[in-house]
Amino acid sequence: MAKRKNFFRPDEPLMHPDHHRPRTRRELIAQGFRAGMGTITGASMFSLFVNPREAMALSADIDARRGPCGITAGAGKIPFICFDLAGGANIAGSNVLVGGAGGQMDFLSTAGYSKQGLPGDMIPGLAEATPTVGGNGDHTNTQLGLAFHTDSGYLRGILERTAATTQASINGAVIAARSENDTGNNPHNPMYGINMAGANGELLTLCGSRTSDSGGNSMAPADLINNEVRPTKVDRPSDVTGLVDVGDFGALSSQEVVAVMESVWRISDKKLNRMSTGLTTDKDADMKKLVECAYVKSAYLAESFPDPAFLNPAADPDIVGASGIFSVDEFNGDREFQKTASIMKLVINGYAGAGTITMGGYDYHTGDRSTGEMRDLRAGRCMGACLEYAARKGVPLMMYVFSDGSVFSNGMTDNSIEGRGKGVWTGDNQQTASAFFLVYNPGGRPVLMGATPEEQARHQQIGYMRASGDVETTTSPDRPNPGANNVNLLVQMVMLNYMALHGASAQADFEEAFSGRGLSHGLGSAGIMDRITAFQPIVNGTII
Template sequence: MKRHHFRKRQRALHPDEPLTGLGHGKAISRREMLGRGLISGAAFGSLGLFGLFSNPREAMAALSSDLDGLKSDCGIMAAGAGKIPFICFDLAGGANIAGSNVLVGGQGGQEDFLSAGGYSKLGLPGSQAPSSDPSTVNRDLGLAFHSDSAFLRGIREKAAAAMANTNGCVIPARSENDTANNPHNPLYGIFSAGADGELLSLIGSRSSVSGGNSMSPDSSIIASARPTKVDRASDVTGLVDTGKLVGLLDQEDAVAVMESIARISHKRIDRLNSGLTDSNRRDNLRNLLRCGYVEAADITDRYGDPATLNPMLDADIVGPGGIFSSSEINDREFEKTASIMKLVINGYAGAGCISMGGFDYHTGDRATGEQRDLRAGRCMGACLEYARRRGMPLMLYVFSDGSVASNGRIDDSVNGRGKGEWTGDNSSTAASFFLVYNPNGRPALNSNGSSADQHQQLGWMRSDASVETAGTPAANNVNLLAQTVWLNYMALHDQLGQFSSTFPNHSLGNADSLERLAAFQPIVNGTLT
């Protein structure tokens, strides 16, 4: 058997520094480059397409009464999707999730502890294993994390006030290492379950079909809902063009001018004789022209103020009282997160994917991975805290293509924190997890069909820290992992009974099986009000 020897690194790599010398050969694809941090999640082209959708979670700006009645006729309606905002984190390269971040246990749940050897493979020496030190189990987020989890430390930095109203679920599930063939991304299914936005249906930080690094399940893809690329503030502000009138006039006067233009134009349109003998076609033409003027006035009314969409001008996001300081927001990962959370949590987009690169961190040390996990945790925490400040619920899903394992050697550096070095890829140690924030109180675990602990951990690991592939349908099938996320999104809306009709080709089993895979009791009744 060929043995791999790793030279002890003298320093940890910066979170943005490329990963090299991993034994994979030369990176030749964009996916491989992203996973190793050779390019950032922003190093791809952008899309400028968007559709106009409505959002019931915010009051519609009121046009003058004579025009306001035309908004519903033109598809500018006060009633819309009203679903829980959904954001997923796609950690490209094979990040550690199980054990050193989110605790994963045996069939009894997270605290059905694994063997000492199992925790060692997950990067935890005996002194830090929860089986030997119960103080390493932290439930500040409801879901049990390791007390020294880098994800947890990052979340706590940004979302300390949101943690009490948050709960979560972990799903032990194998996925292949460093491959574009993992259909992890659930965005299209979330859209099919009803998520939509006022400006955009779906957004993602990469201009890929899925909006992220990993693929979407083929059967879920809806071409008309392809995610629009958003990974910086200028992508957000560029979504709506109110023209040059705003700037020459203030917003209120600009709206008044556009309303007057609409009224004059409507009178002329009513007298229009297009030469069309078909009255239906003539009426359709007139309505199309009318709606163009009404939509222009409505857009100026709602978005003429630059602060409406710009995350850099949102005091809750950037500034002395913001989630990010003015210096922090210069970090591209923080700007990316701020841009997507601004759109999704305010209802301008239905769901979004934040893809972060450089998580193929089996570099023969621990510190590199800890630093990257810490920054990812800060981004997750920012989303939870922004949801709290907006008084909105949020479902936050975290996944990665494959995972890593340790051979037990310890990194005693400051950032290595006395934990096991990551020494190679290992798809059998993989897991995904999701967190749910509810402004009305911590989400309650489901207890139908199995114990609450078994709803908080869907499936389990064997004592040696390898996924039990018979634990759930998702344990050895990434397509079914995405379906499990769709099911849990619908269950939060009290729509578990509609899952089979929404996804008639699902493979998660009968009604009893679906109940066992639903982690939480509903937090809203169908739609937000």
């Protein structure tokens, strides 16, 4: 009888003897029985690009209804994409370095790194016998500004898909923050917060993989949920083109289709004005407005996007093809690449302003290292694709990566080719968790806050870890980290850092985003918010 391989391929479900049989959608995604899908939050900078669409114009009476219906060209905010790695992926140590109170290069103990999957001969700070190309010669790599382990799967994937010029314009920050393992009680998803920060879309506001409130695997903070922008699913090219497909009008030209849609609105408007819904006056008006605006939106889409195929990521030569980020075979053979391409096509081109890409199967404590390494590498390739596509389009991007919980190693190593001699992932461990974000700026590498290298190191790593490899959950005035043990506040920290990229008024705008909705935030004083802000602004309000 043939011996079964001792690892799992990237799309193979994970079956853990110490876990009950998966029952919920979240558990199915985390263990790889279902694929994660994509989520989008809308905001547009369409005027940045040469308009390849057929030039047409809505009639004046229809165009006048766009404003009242909230059909706009977006807010021009920095595109935002986040990766939701479902199941409790490794981030700290084996991928992004998280050090002590002094920053990423304030190295942990050998035992601490062992818990994070690094054997004694691969710990950061130890000279490499054969220095890795691009690294610092000590198992660290700062090619992207943010320090990664030299052999990080995420890093290898990102570098594989990005040009050297793109890498030189990237920087990042890591947040030491624990979260519960394999549970639905992890409100990680920041999409509603990004929308509160001003992101809004030409085609849609929020879009997600499921009919959940967040649209992703992890929940959204309950107090930030806005049912008016509840997500719509996008995870494949047909979902993208379907956003602007108004139906089959046979041999009619684009101009004739627009004229038909406008006529439908006028007829419907007259009928609506003569009928009653039987509701109260206010609700009657609201219901009629919903119907009216649906027809206006259809006319607008027909005018703005006469050929839905224009949005198809598979037809974009920057994404797929000989000079694309993915080859044709790669794209056709990997659903994660198709999903990533669909989200980044919308977000980075300005048809949407922010998106979530959920990748399943990251509950990979399978007693080997190969399974996790292959999945981390694929996630890195998807991350790199987003960064490279932003560079090719010449627009900035903030990319955020999080997971529900994390893993630990017992020190045993996997010396197979894919295991790479690293520690096997033994089980779940929320204490080793972290989240990180990368920022691409076409104008050059984003600049960290802080007047000295020591101060900048503390802005690049928000919070820190104990020497044992566990998140330090206490906070202090000099090293504040509100999100260390509170995922709701972690989302607020991401929102603050997103707003800070847009200009000096970020703190006031952040306060207003909450108070204007009758909410309060938990990040503390202006001084604390200064210390948990990573970067200086890269745009002045908008990117347009």
